[in-house]
Amino acid sequence: MIAENGKLLRVRDLRKFFPIWKRGVFARHVTGQVRAVDGVSFDIARGEVLGLVGESGCGKTTTGRVILRADTPTGGEILFTRSEQEEIDLAQLDRDQLQPVWQNIQLIFQDPYSSLNPRMTLEQIVSEPLRNYNVLEGSALRDRVAELLRLVGLRPEVMSRYPHAFSGGQRQRIGIARALALNPQLLICDEPVSALDVSIQAQILNLLKDLQQEFELTYLFISHDLSVVRHLCDRVAVMYVGKIVEISDTDELFNETQHPYTEALLASAPTPDPRVKRSNVRLQGEVADPSNPPGGCYFHPRCIHARDRCKTETPLLRETRPGHWSACHFAEELDLNSAATAPDVTA
Amino acid sequence: MSDLLLEVRDLHVSFYLTEGIVRAVSGVNLNLRPGKTLGVVGESGCGKSVTARAILNMVQRPGRIDQGEILWYGDPEHPGDIAQLDSRGPEIRDLRWGEIAMIFQEPMTSLSPVHSIGNQMIEAIRLHHNATEAEATEQSIEFLNRVGLSQPTRLLDAYRHELSGGMRQRVMIAMALTCSPRLLIADEPTTALDVTTQSQILDLMRDLQDEFGMAILFITHDLGVIAEMADDVAVMYLGKEVEIADVDTIFHQAAHPYTQALLRSIPRHDVVTERLESIVGNVPDPYNIPRGCAFHPRCNHYVPAQCGNPELVEVGRDQWALCARVHEILPASGERTNA
Numbered sequence: 204m205i206a207e208n209g210k211l212l213r214v215r216d217l218r219k220f221f222p223i224w225k226r227g228v229f230a231r232h233v234t235g236q237v238r239a240v241d242g243v244s245f246d247i248a249r250g251e252v253l254g255l256v257g258e259s260g261c262g263k264t265t266t267g268r269v270i271l272r273a274d275t276p277t278g279g280e281i282l283f284t285r286s287e288q289e290e291i292d293l294a295q296l297d298r299d300q301l302q303p304v305w306q307n308i309q310l311i312f313q314d315p316y317s318s319l320n321p322r323m324t325l326e327q328i329v330s331e332p333l334r335n336y337n338v339l340e341g342s343a344l345r346d347r348v349a350e351l352l353r354l355v356g357l358r359p360e361v362m363s364r365y366p367h368a369f370s371g372g373q374r375q376r377i378g379i380a381r382a383l384a385l386n387p388q389l390l391i392c393d394e395p396v397s398a399l400d401v402s403i404q405a406q407i408l409n410l411l412k413d414l415q416q417e418f419e420l421t422y423l424f425i426s427h428d429l430s431v432v433r434h435l436c437d438r439v440a441v442m443y444v445g446k447i448v449e450i451s452d453t454d455e456l457f458n459e460t461q462h463p464y465t466e467a468l469l470a471s472a473p474t475p476d477p478r479v480k481r482s483n484v485r486l487q488g489e490v491a492d493p494s495n496p497p498g499g500c501y502f503h504p505r506c507i508h509a510r511d512r513c514k515t516e517t518p519l520l521r522e523t524r525p526g527h528w529s530a531c532h533f534a535e536e537l538d539l540n541s542a543a544t545a546p547d548v549t550a
Numbered sequence: 551m552s553d554l555l556l557e558v559r560d561l562h563v564s565f566y567l568t569e570g571i572v573r574a575v576s577g578v579n580l581n582l583r584p585g586k587t588l589g590v591v592g593e594s595g596c597g598k599s600v601t602a603r604a605i606l607n608m609v610q611r612p613g614r615i616d617q618g619e620i621l622w623y624g625d626p627e628h629p630g631d632i633a634q635l636d637s638r639g640p641e642i643r644d645l646r647w648g649e650i651a652m653i654f655q656e657p658m659t660s661l662s663p664v665h666s667i668g669n670q671m672i673e674a675i676r677l678h679h680n681a682t683e684a685e686a687t688e689q690s691i692e693f694l695n696r697v698g699l700s701q702p703t704r705l706l707d708a709y710r711h712e713l714s715g716g717m718r719q720r721v722m723i724a725m726a727l728t729c730s731p732r733l734l735i736a737d738e739p740t741t742a743l744d745v746t747t748q749s750q751i752l753d754l755m756r757d758l759q760d761e762f763g764m765a766i767l768f769i770t771h772d773l774g775v776i777a778e779m780a781d782d783v784a785v786m787y788l789g790k791e792v793e794i795a796d797v798d799t800i801f802h803q804a805a806h807p808y809t810q811a812l813l814r815s816i817p818r819h820d821v822v823t824e825r826l827e828s829i830v831g832n833v834p835d836p837y838n839i840p841r842g843c844a845f846h847p848r849c850n851h852y853v854p855a856q857c858g859n860p861e862l863v864e865v866g867r868d869q870w871a872l873c874a875r876v877h878e879i880l881p882a883s884g885e886r887t888n889a
Contacts, residue, residue, distance in 0.1 A: 370833070370835075372832055400833055401771055401773070402812060403832065404816070405815035405816070405828035408826055409828055412825070427745070430817040433819050433822065434817035434822075468745060471745040472819050473772070475773040477780075477797045477801055478798070485749060485753065490744070
């Protein structure tokens with residue numbers, strides 16, 4: 204297959220369902236399915252940062268894991284451009300075929316405490332990917348580890364120490380150094396700053412941004428935090444119950460919202476300024492159950508703009524403006540931003 | 551005579567561990583006014599949760615309140631010192647849940663897994679009020695209704711694992727309200743929740759405060775939540791308050807370098823920032839709190855000769871900062887905030 208121009212990753216109709224098992228007298232049988240990722244499609248261009256936001260249980264982490272092929276997708280295509288001429292579908296590969304591909308896709312984890320082996324030194328941790336793929340050995344390997352540590356803001360002299368000697372922010376730097384070791388083409392960052400203290404978050408966000416600009420890295424940046432996403436991402440995809448409901452350029456998503464769920468998310472996020480009052484757009488109820496979603500638009504039971512059509516007809520993600528996609532029947536009619544940003548005069 | 555509900559004076563709490571002594575809280579002063587919300591904000595390890603526990607005299611071994619007064623103006627003429635009470639005695643038990651209720655970050659662990667919701671609520675009501683089982687049941691239903699839970703009668707028979715995170719926190723708030731507390735201590739009550747659920751819970755807490763007139767001590771690391779909820783704010787760093795002021799002053803005329811740096815370092819969803827101004831270094835480990843001003847290794851304004859042992863300085867009206875150089879750095883920071 205010939206790669207499409209400039210796209211590093213194209214995800215098409217990706218699905219991941221988890222079976223719900225029930226134990227019977229003689230055997231277990233499947234009684235239902237959790238539709239964790241339910242028909243997700245998006246592109247990431249080379250050198251782009253795509254944010255994937257949503258609340259817990261919306262399928263954003265599962266999407267990341269399936270793209271990495273830590274999980275096997277139920278269906279869909281994951282088209283990854285490894286080299287200029289070659290686009291491969293990761294969904295079709297088996298473990299042996301995936302092995303070389305994993306050089307090009309790396310993961311940065313949320314929890315810097317559980318993602319580093321406490322029995323390995325920094326040198327062993329950071330050099331592990333290089334040793335696995337026999338890229339370097341001996342003093343060249345050591346030099347590369349030193350270089351990586353410097354890159355993430357740690358002194359190379361610390362490479363003989365163990366992770367317990369480091370704070371959360373420093374551990375996250377170690378995790379980033381490990382992820383960068385093989386010069387990956389795609390980095391999947393799964394909530395990389397959520398576990399860190401406020402004063403440390405900014406350091407790691409700046410580091411991720413600097414590295415991205417210096418090496419023109421491509422990130423799939425998974426987060427629940429809209430302010431972090433706004434700071435770092437070029438484009439943002441918003442997920443709700445396994446589906447993407449809106450995707451567009453970051454500024455446009457925040458200023459010209461085209462989906463009521465995005466509006467509600469923006470309205471719910473507290474602003475660190477007491478003079479800015481939160482709008483009174485409020486979501487009622489709870490996130491829909493992904494094993495038993497409501498009919499029509501999954502969001503309709505909580506949507507303040509819902510009409511009869513939303514209860515029966517599932518909206519498709521469609522381009523409502525150039526480069527701006529929304530899965531709402533009434534995306535063009537609704538004036539969502541005035542509600543999301545207007546000061547609440549009644550409060 | 552005082553117009554305060556609770557006053558914490560020079561509170562010191564330490565944990566005596568085999569590895570050493572952790573001075574979790576060293577000299578905290580708080581003033582809570584009736585019907586108002588005091589926000590306590592700080593990073594992990596700053597002592598904000600320990601302060602909350604000390605107020606209920608609930609510091610667990612090997613921790614101990616070393617010194618300080620926690621004055622409760624339940625009867626304004628005769629304030630009582632909670633720190634002096636026997637932590638298992640009858641007086642403190644009457645105060646806990648009777649006058650001061652507490653909700654925690656993780657509502658999962660605050661509810662019993664083996665008792666139904668109704669069971670726990672009715673027990674709490676009957677412990678503190680002379681109520682029959684039927685009256686207590688009726689009250690429980692009323693309060694579950696009040697916190698926006700539909701089908702409260704059915705909920706009474708439910709167990710905690712059947713509820714979502716938001717519902718559990720609502721149940722905790724309902725339980726806290728059953729005893730009509732005059733002070734609600736909320737320790738990171740929305741940190742484990744999603745933003746849309748968080749906004750529902752924050753709304754609920756504000757509505758209930760308007761209705762019942764209780765004071766809230768709101769503890770969080772989230773500056774956005776503080777901006778939204780608090781009337782007054784105390785910023786804590788390594789066991790000390792570094793700045794105290796009303797919420798508008800904290801966010802628009804912060805005096806302490808730590809508060810200023812913290813505000814500049816957070817990304818915002820309503821403003822685009824090219825680059826965040828991060829605070830250098832890490833939060834020091836609690837066994838080795840830096841000498842002198844604890845913030846000095848990370849401070850842009852540190853001058854060795856001057857930053858010895860800072861004391862709380864009154865900077866403006868009701869604004870206090872723990873910084874020896876606060877008067878020198880204030881003008882410069884004023885320009886910065888306006889720029």
